Amino acid sequence: MTIEFILNGEKIITEAHASTRLITILRESYHLKEAKEGCLIGVCGACSVIFNGKVIKSCLLPAFQVQGSEIITIEGFSKTDAYQDILKGFEKAGVENCGYCNTGKILTVETILTKNRQPRRSEILLELSGIRCRCTEPESLIASILATADIRQRRIYGRTA
Numbered sequence: 001m002t003i004e005f006i007l008n009g010e011k012i013i014t015e016a017h018a019s020t021r022l023i024t025i026l027r028e029s030y031h032l033k034e035a036k037e038g039c040l041i042g043v044c045g046a047c048s049v050i051f052n053g054k055v056i057k058s059c060l061l062p063a064f065q066v067q068g069s070e071i072i073t074i075e076g077f078s079k080t081d082a083y084q085d086i087l088k089g090f091e092k093a094g095v096e097n098c099g100y101c102n103t104g105k106i107l108t109v110e111t112i113l114t115k116n117r118q119p120r121r122s123e124i125l126l127e128l129s130g131i132r133c134r135c136t137e138p139e140s141l142i143a144s145i146l147a148t149a150d151i152r153q154r155r156i157y158g159r160t161a
């Protein structure tokens with residue numbers, strides 16, 4: 001089938017079988033390899049992308065559902081100031097950069113803060129439950145998100161909330 005969608009701000013028209021996974025399209029047709037092939041069953045979050053404003057697992061999304069959507073991968077997101085805010089928030093809270101889970105962690109933080117500039121702990125923990133990382137304490141991730149919110153507020157408004 002022919003699929004049209006927006007990928008990192010560019011209009012894309014491509015051919016794919018309706019059941020081909022989005023992660024396969026991204027990696028094989030567009031060489032976007034930071035959506036990682038981890039579990040491929042929707043558990044680990046290594047394949048995360050932003051799909052119509054929400055973080056989703058690209059290993060679970062068949063091509064026919066990509067039709068008409070807007071997708072942002074970590075490669076596209078890494079060109080933004082918002083990405084830099086998150087890296088600074090991670091650094092401030094001592095969250096390690098990790099080749100396996102960074103994509104999921106970073107895009108999840110972005111969607112949390114897009115929904116709510118001052119998220120509650122319970123909200124953060126719920127959203128982070130979609131990312132598998134046994135080496136970062138949840139408390140550090142919560143601290144990094146609150147630090148990112150503060151850094152972003154200062155960047156945009158020159159002050160904290």
Ligand code: FES
Pocket residue numbers: 036037038039040041042043044045046047048057058059060
């Ligand atoms: S590779 Fe998609 S959730 Fe693990």
Ligand code: FES
Pocket residue numbers: 096097098099100101102132133134135136
């Ligand atoms: S798996 Fe990446 S820091 Fe834990």
